[in-house]
Amino acid sequence: MASTSRNEKKVSGANNYIPESIVFPILSKLPVKSLKRFSCVSKSWTHLFENPVFINMFRKNLVSNSHSLYNDDDDDVYFVLHQYVNSFRWDFYVLCGDKFEHKLKMDLPSSFHIRVIRILGSAMNGVFCIYDCDNHTMAALWNPATEEVKVIPPGSAEFQGHFTTEIVLHGFGYDHVTDDYKLIQHVSYITFTESSDDIHGLFWEIYSLKSNSWKKFNFDIPVRDWITGSDVYLNGECHWWGKVNNESYLVSFNLCKEAFLITPSPIENVQDGDVDLVVLYGHVAMISNRNKTSFQISILGEFGVKESWIKLFDVEPLSGIEQPIGTVMKGKIFFRKKDGELAYIDLITGLIQEIGIEGGKSWCQMVIYKKNLRRFRAINM
Amino acid sequence: MASSSSNLISLKTSDGTVFKVERALAKTMKTVQAIIEEADANIYMIPIHNVFSHHMDMIIDYYKLSVAGKSKEFSVEKLDNDELKDFLLAVHYLNMEDLFEVLTQAVADRLEKKSVGYVRKYFGIENDFTPEEYAAIRKKNDWAFKGDDIEPEEDEEKQEE
Numbered sequence: 425m426a427s428t429s430r431n432e433k434k435v436s437g438a439n440n441y442i443p444e445s446i447v448f449p450i451l452s453k454l455p456v457k458s459l460k461r462f463s464c465v466s467k468s469w470t471h472l473f474e475n476p477v478f479i480n481m482f483r484k485n486l487v488s489n490s491h492s493l494y495n496d497d498d499d500d501v502y503f504v505l506h507q508y509v510n511s512f513r514w515d516f517y518v519l520c521g522d523k524f525e526h527k528l529k530m531d532l533p534s535s536f537h538i539r540v541i542r543i544l545g546s547a548m549n550g551v552f553c554i555y556d557c558d559n560h561t562m563a564a565l566w567n568p569a570t571e572e573v574k575v576i577p578p579g580s581a582e583f584q585g586h587f588t589t590e591i592v593l594h595g596f597g598y599d600h601v602t603d604d605y606k607l608i609q610h611v612s613y614i615t616f617t618e619s620s621d622d623i624h625g626l627f628w629e630i631y632s633l634k635s636n637s638w639k640k641f642n643f644d645i646p647v648r649d650w651i652t653g654s655d656v657y658l659n660g661e662c663h664w665w666g667k668v669n670n671e672s673y674l675v676s677f678n679l680c681k682e683a684f685l686i687t688p689s690p691i692e693n694v695q696d697g698d699v700d701l702v703v704l705y706g707h708v709a710m711i712s713n714r715n716k717t718s719f720q721i722s723i724l725g726e727f728g729v730k731e732s733w734i735k736l737f738d739v740e741p742l743s744g745i746e747q748p749i750g751t752v753m754k755g756k757i758f759f760r761k762k763d764g765e766l767a768y769i770d771l772i773t774g775l776i777q778e779i780g781i782e783g784g785k786s787w788c789q790m791v792i793y794k795k796n797l798r799r800f801r802a803i804n805m
Numbered sequence: 806m807a808s809s810s811s812n813l814i815s816l817k818t819s820d821g822t823v824f825k826v827e828r829a830l831a832k833t834m835k836t837v838q839a840i841i842e843e844a845d846a847n848i849y850m851i852p853i854h855n856v857f858s859h860h861m862d863m864i865i866d867y868y869k870l871s872v873a874g875k876s877k878e879f880s881v882e883k884l885d886n887d888e889l890k891d892f893l894l895a896v897h898y899l900n901m902e903d904l905f906e907v908l909t910q911a912v913a914d915r916l917e918k919k920s921v922g923y924v925r926k927y928f929g930i931e932n933d934f935t936p937e938e939y940a941a942i943r944k945k946n947d948w949a950f951k952g953d954d955i956e957p958e959e960d961e962e963k964q965e966e
Binding site for chain 2: 446450462463464732
């Protein structure tokens with residue numbers, strides 16, 4: 425290192441070159457927007473995000489700097505595993521313990537008679553939204569800790585002989601402004617003719633637990649590309665992966681304002697079902713699955729801006745990973761492997777580790793759950 | 806001359822001041838630790854280049870706070886951006902991990918809303934884009950320049966006058 429002169433210079437001149445071993449640790453702590461602006465500083469800075477040393481540091485800072493929404497240090501946070509056993513049986517388990525060594529079966533409310541159940545999104549304040557994923561006509565809110573079940577009343581969809589009614593639930597979330605739980609779904613009527621499928625009567629509707637009713641509205645929001653695709657909730661917004669005119673978008677629906685924003689996909693030619701969403705340290709992230717063998721994990725720096733997708737990881741094809749479960753806890757992203765075993769990728773080291781629990785041969789769901797003994801019916805006035 | 810077999814290590818800063826610090830503090834400076842370990846006999850005075858006495862004062866402050874479990878109370882607010890950079894360079898030279906993380910975060914916080922021009926000056930980086938190249942990359946990242954809290958670019962401000 426060059427020695428400074430002996431005079432009492434407190435301030436450095438503009439010609440004092442700062443080495444990369446200082447520049448990178450500083451830059452890796454900046455938000456995506458600043459980094460994208462500073463890509464105009466010089467040619468080498470344009471390629472920051474392609475530099476593996478830099479991306480490693482950036483990733484580690486994401487993990488250590490952000491405060492997880494689920495308070496990872498909280499002992500009350502668990503995983504709930506939803507397993508497909510056979511076509512008549514779907515089981516729910518709570519996984520607890522440091523190595524998830526305790527698996528406790530959860531009993532579904534007996535009042536809920538649905539054959540094929542899925543959890544919509546994730547648990548919101550200890551409340552699940554479970555629904556029949558056959559045709560999305562039955563849904564309920566369920567708080568296992570208080571054993572409350574609230575069956576959601578039907579919306580405005582009509583069922584008539586000459587057309588098929590398709591309902592697709594898109595999101596479940598919490599409006600912190602009004603202290604309300606909300607659902608959003610899309611309804612369309614399809615007439616099948618010999619030459620084409622005629623889709624008409626499209627509308628969206630939002631359900632509010634407080635009013636216990638659905639409200640219709642006519643926004644032009646891209647629908648999910650894949651009926652069983654993932655949706656996530658972050659900061660009052662429900663996010664899903666949508667498609668319109670063969671273009672893919674991240675759709676972000678704000679439950680409080682009841683408005684939406686779309687962000688174009690960073691990759692072209694996304695096939696239906698190729699993308700899973702997950703919340704990663706305060707950012708919406710996408711797990712994209714090319715050729716069903718390798719995965720890429722990218723976070724979104726700024727909603728609405730295609731250029732702000734930052735690729736964090738490439739997951740090796742040989743890892744045997746088949747289905748991203750898209751759940752993140754304590755710096756780990758969970759997947760299901762081809763043999764049904766659950767595994768996670770450690771976001772700091774990039775290592776893959778099995779947890780010794782089987783997810784199910786073809787499919788499973790895993791959500792983060794925090795017990796809440798507050799009755800949600802208490803907010804239904 | 807008595808050898809420093811005591812728990813105090815003598816460090817001499819660039820401006821000639823001698824600081825007697827606890828061995829434990831010297832251990833947090835990997836550069837100093839390496840010098841001590843390499844010396845055949847007990848070394849009695851270690852010169853630390855690029856480190857001024859006002860830097861040592863802050864380093865000792867930080868050390869005292871962290872020993873008391875109060876490292877979060879350490880603040881560099883009173884330093885301007887260039888003084889902070891100098892301090893960071895000194896800590897980097899001494900190879901002090903924890904304080905380095907604290908200072909790089911402080912610098913990052915200060916630079917977050919700054920302009921491209923400011924950042925170039927700060928890091929002593931030349932603009933190696935041609936005007937056309939710059940225009941292209943500027944346009945591509947236009948969204949990152951928008952926002953009331955973002956420092957406007959100097960040359961762009963001039964253009965509007």
